[in-house]
Amino acid sequence: GLMIEKTADIGDAPKAGDEIEYTITVTNTGNVTLYAIRVVDDLVGLDTTITQLAPGESREYVVSYTLLQKDLDAGQVVNDATVEGKDPNGEDVDSQVEITTPLTRNPDLSIIKSADIGDASKAGDEIEYTITVTNTGNVTLYAIRVVDALLGIDETIDELAPGDDPVKFTGSHQLTQEDLNRGYVVNKATAEGEDPHGEKVTAEVEIETSLDKTPALEIAKTGLYVDVNGNGVADFGDRIDYTITVTNTGNVTLYDIRVLDALLDLDATIDELHPGDDPVVLTGSYAFTQEDLDAGLVANRATAEGQDPDGDAVTGEVEIETPLLQEPDLEVLKTGVYVDVNDNGRADLGDRIDYTITVTNTGNITLHGVLVVDEMIGLDELIDVLKPGVTMTFTGSYEFTQEDLDRGSVVNTVELAADEIEEPEEPTEITPLEQEPSLQIEKFADIGSATRAGDEISYTIRVTNTGNVTLYGILVEDELVGLSETIEELAPGESVDFTATYVLTQANLDAGRVDNLASAVGDDPAGQPVGSETEITTELAYEPEIQLRKEADREDYSLVGEVITYTYTVTNSGNVTLVGPFTVTDDRIDQADFDLENLPDSLAPGQSFQVTALHRVSQEDLDRGHVTNRALASGFFVPAGGEGETQAIPVFSEEAVLTLPADQKPSFSVEKEGTYVDADQDGYLTVGDRIDYKITVVNTGNISLTRVRVVDAMLDLDFVIDTLAVGEVWTYQDSYALTQKDIDRGFVRNVVMVGADEVEQPSEKEEVTDLDGELPPVPVPPTGETLGYPLMGSGIILMGMALMYIALRRRKEEETA
Template sequence: MASDPSTATVVGTAAPGLALLKTASPSSVTAAGRTITYSYVVVNTGNATLTALSVADTVFSGTGAPPAAVCPVTTLAPGASTTCTGTYETTQADVDAGSVVNTAVASGTPPTGPPVASAASTVTVTIAAAPSLELLKTALPAVVTTAGQAVTYSYTVVNTGNATLTGVGVADTVFSGTGAPPVATCPVTTLAPGATTTCTGTYTVTQADINEGSIVNTATATGTPPTGLPVTSDPPSTATVAVTAAPGLALLKTASPATVAAAGRLITYSYLVVNTGNATLTGVGVADTVFSGTGTPPVVTCPVTTLDPRDSTTCTGTYTVTQADIDAGTIVNTATASGTPPTGPAVASAASTATVAVTAAPGLSLLKTAFPSAVEVAGETVTYSYAVVNTGNATLTALSVTDTAFSGTGAPPVVTCPVTTLAPQASTTCTGTYETTQADVDAGSIVNTARASGSPPTGPAVASAPSTATITTDPAPSLALLKTVSPSSVTAAGRMVTYSYLVVNTGNATLTALSVADTVFSGTGTPPVVTCPVTTLAPQASTTCTGTYVTTQADVDAGAVVNTAVASGTPPEGPRVASAASTATVTIAAAPSLALLKTAFPSAVVAAGQTVTYSYAVGPGRIARCTP
C-alpha cells in the first residue's frame, strides 16, 4: 500500500527521518501452522537519502522462528518508500497464547551522522480460541456371562479444538454397575489440538449386574484451555456391556436311609439345589413330580429361596414308610427344582430320582395247640388252634395251614382261617377239629405237626417252621368179669354145667390176647376148658367165653362146685391187666338114697354047669322094689 504523496521542504539543516507501518496478513488465524505475511512499509521522511535500509523486529511474541524482513531496496531518497516483507508460521504456543504480537523498527544511514530509526510499528495477529474435546468410550469384552469378570473400559480422548488442553481427564457421569465404578487413568493429561490419548479403567462385574442384564457406562472428557473455562466433550460417550442370560439349576436328590425294612420308618429326603447359571434365582423351590409312596408325600422346605450363581442350598422333606410301600418293594421319588431369574420365565432343573429299596424279609411263625391236651377215650373231639403270626416285613396273602405229619387214624382236621391276609406283626388263629379213634387211644398219643404258608408281594411263598401239638392218652386198661353157671344147681353127679364168662373191657385201651383162667375150682372132675369167641376187645366191648363141666359124685358129696375165674388181656402198652375174680357156685342139694339094679349074665342058660354072673349096680337114687 502506498501513501499519498507528501512533500517536505528541507531548508538548510539535514534532518534525516524514517516512518514505518507494519501490517500482517491475515490479521487473524485459528490454528497453528498458518503462514502470516508481515509487510513493513518504510518511508524516508527526512531530507537526506538513507542507505543500508533495514527492518528489525524488536518485540515478537511468536514462539516459532521469527520472520526475516526482506526489503526490495535498501536505499531510499527522501520521500521514497519501500515495502519489506517477512513470513511467519504460527505455532501451537502462539494459538494457545491467543495472539502473535510483532513490533518492528526501520533504520537507515544518512550521508552524514548516525543511523536514524523509525518509530516502532506494531501489528497483532489475533487467534480466536476454539477449544473442544471428543470422547469415544468402548468396553472389552462387550458381552459378559458371569459375575467376577473384568471389563476394561477404554476412553479415547481427541482434542478437536485449536488450543492445547491441560488437565485432561475422564469422568463417568452415568454408571449402572453396582460394584465399585471404574477409575479411569490417562497416560497423558495434556493434549495438543488433534492429539489423542486413551484412558482406561477396569470394572469387576457383580451378580447384580448380571441380573440386571446389562451395564451402561456414560462418560465425558474434560480439559482446560490456555485461557477461559474448562471444556467438556459433548456429546457424552456411552459403552453398554451386554449380559448373555443363561439361568440354570441342578438338583441332586438323595434319601437316608437308602434301605428300609419295615413300615413306620422315617426317610429323610435331601434335595441339593445348585444355581448352575449366571443369574440370581429367586423363589427357589423343589417339587416331587413322581412319588410311588402310598403315604403322605414329603413336604419339602428350603432354608433359602434365593440363590446366586454357583450357590447351593439343601432342601429337606421327610416321609413315613407304609406297609404298602414295603409290599411294593421300592419307594421311588423324582423331583425337580425351579427358580425365577431376574428376567424371563422360570427355569427348572433336570429331574433327579432317589429310590429307597426295601429289604424283603417275609416270615411266618406258627404255634399249634390242642384242647384238650389229653384224652381218655375214643370219640372225644379235639380242637386244634393254629396261631399264625406274620413275623416278616411284608404283607402275606393266601395264608393257609397244612398238617404235614398226623399220627391220628381218623379223618384229619380240616383247617380254616378267619383271614387269609396278614400285615406284618398281625396274627390270626386258624382252627380244625378231630375226633379221636380207639387206635389213637391205643397209640398213647396223637402227634400233629403243621406248617403255615403265605405269599409275599414278590418272590416265592414263605413257610413257617413246623409246630407240633401232641395229645396224650392216659392208658387205663381194665377188665371186668362176670362168671355164671347154668344150671346153677344140680342134684346128681354126671350133670353137665355150662360156665359163662362175660368179659367186658372197662378201660380205654383195646385189649388183645384175651383169656379167662379158673383160679379156684373145687370140682373134682376135669376142669372146664374156657373158650372165647374173640380175643380182642375194644373199650366197652364184651364177649362171653364158655366152658363145661360134668359133676362128679365127689362134687355131689361136697354139696357144691365153686369156680373162681379171672379174665386178662394185653393193652397196647404196658403189662397185661386182669379183671377182678368172679365166682360161680353150682349148688347140689343133699338127697341121700340108694338104688340097686341087679342083673345076670347070661340072662338064660342051657346047660348045667354054666356060670351066671350077677351084677349089682348100687347108686344114689330111689330104692327100686323088686318083685319076684
C-alpha cells in the first residue's frame, strides 16, 4: 500500500502575501518495494518522482504557498496532493490527500479627518478638510459609503482591498459668524461598508477645530470745518461737523455698544454689531466760540464700550483736535489812474495820477495801531482799531513832472505798521508813463494822365513827429526820385513836406506799377534811433490781352472717322509783352493732339502764332448734327523783376466757338418674306393654313434713327423701335392664318409700313404670296364672294399708310415747334 499525508502551518493571523508551509509525507505501507513513485501538488508547484520506496520507508517534502487576497476573502485554502507508483508486478499503486486550511478573517475600516484652518479668521473664510478612508483589515470591503453632512460629502467607494492606497475626500466649510462666536467647529464623518460575507463594517471620526476669537472695537472721528457765512475765514458762527464711525474690527459679534461724546452731547447705544457690518455712523455739529478761535483749536474726545459673546468688555476711544487757523492779515490796495488833463491823448506835463488806497482787515482777529503813510500824496493816518472785514479808504493825486516823463514811470510805495503783524506787506504802485518817440513818413502819388513811357508821376513826401518827444537829425531819403534831405529838429506834431517827379519807363508799363520806397531816420532825446519808412505802389493801367481765332478745313462732315483739321491763330492784342508757356485747349480735342513744342517763348503786342489739331468724327458727332468746339488760348504776363512761372500773371483769351454742321443722311431698308405653311399637313390648301412672315428693318444711313415705327395691319403689328443704330438690324416674325377668301383669290398681299423721326417719308414694303401651285386647291365658293376683295384690301393698306404718314409728320412738327 501507498499513503500520502499533508499538514499545514499558517502561523499568525494571515494577510495577503503571507505564506502557508505544507509538509507532505509519502509512506510505503505495503510489504513490497514500490517503484517510480510520482508525487504531485499543483497548488505549491510540486511534481517529483521517487525512484523506489521499500516497505515502511517514507519520504517528506516541505513546500510553501503565498496567500492571495481572494484566499483571505474566501476564508480558507483547499489543497490536493496525489502520489502514484508501481509494485514489482508493474501494477499501479496510488493515494490522494486533500487538506483545507481555514484562514482567520479580520474585516476592519479606518476613517481619519484633518482640518487646515490656514488664515481663516472671519466669517466667509474657509477651513479645508481631508477625509482619509483605509482598509485596515485583511479582507476586501465593498460599497463603502462616506458621509460628512457639514461638508456635503456623500460618496461611495465601490471596493477597497487591504493594502490599497487610502481613499481621500476633500471639502471645505465656510465659517459662519456663529462658528466664530462659538470659538470652534465640530465636524463628524462616518464610513460604512460590507465584508465579503455581507457583514457591516463601520468607522467614524469627529474633530473639533478651534477658532481664535479676537474681539476688537474701533471708533474713529473726523471733523469738517464749515464756513457758515462763506467769508473764507474762521470766525463766529462757523462750525465743525463731526462724523463718528464705530466699526467691529474683530471677528466676533459685539453687543450693547455705548458711544459717548460730551462735546456733542452724544449718548447712543448700538445693540449689536457684527464683524464686516458697515460701520455705524453718528454725526453732530459744534459751533465754536471766540475762546476756541483764540486758542486756535477745538479738542474733542469720544468713547465706545460694548461686550463680546463671552460678556467681556471691549472698548475704543478717539480724540481729535481740529485746528482753527488764526489769520491776522492786512490788505492794502493802491490803484493809480492816469488823467490826461489836457486831453491830448499822450502823457505830458500837466497830466496827473489819481490814487485810491484801501486798507482792509482781511484776517480773523482784530488789528490795532495800523499806521498808513504815503508821502507822495501827503497821507499819514493811524487806525487805532480795525476789526475783521472792515475797510478804510484814502485818496490823493500826484501831478507828474518832466523828470517822471523822461524816466517813463511813477513809483509810489505805501508804508504800513500794525501791532499784530510783524512786517505787513507794503504795496508799491508803478504807473508807467509811456515814452512814444515816433516818426511817420508818408508818400502820395499823382499819376495824372501818365499811360506811356516818358510820362511823369508827381510825388509828395511828408515827414511827421508823431511821438511825445522831440526828434533830431532826421535824414529823409528817396532813391527813386533822387531825394536826400536832413531835418535838424522836429517837435512832436510838426511835419515837413518834400516834392519830386519820376519819368515812366517801358519796364514800368510792363510791370503795371511803380514801386517807390522812402525812409526817414532820426534820434530821440536819449540818442536812440527812431526811424520810419514807407513804400508806395503806383498802379499803372496795363492791358495784357490775348486773342484766339479758330478755323476748320471743311464746311461739313458726313462719315464716321472723317478727319477735321482745325487751325488756331493766337494773337497778342494787348499793350504788354506776353510770355510762355502758351497753351491752346479745345473741349473736343485731347491736349496731346496739339503740336505745342515749337511755340514762341514770348509774344509782343500784335504778334501771332498758329497751331493745328485733328478731330476724328464719331457716330455721336453725326447723330448730334454738328460739332461745336470751344477753345481757349492762354499765356502769361510777367511784371518786371518777376522770376519763374510763380511770378507770372495768367492771361486768357475769350472763348472761340466754332460749329461745323454734319451732313446727315438718315435712311433705312425694309425687307419682308412670306412662307406658306400647311398647318394641318393634310396636303391641301385649306382654311387654317398659314403664311410665316419675317420683317427686317436695317439702318442704312449714317446716323442713328429714333422712334422707328413698324406697322403691319394684317399681322396686327404696330411697334416702335426706340433707337436703331447705324447698320443695326431689327427682325420681327409672325404668322397669318389663311381665310377662304385668300384661297379663292389665290394669293395674299401684305404691306408693312416703316417710318422714323429722322426720315421725312415713311417707307412701305409689299409682300405678295402666290398660293397657286403650293397644294391642290379646295372647292371654289360662289363667284360673288371674292369680287372686290383685292381692291378693298388695297384700299385698306393705302389708307393705313396715309394715316401713318400723317401721324409721323404731325409728331415731327410738334417736336420741332
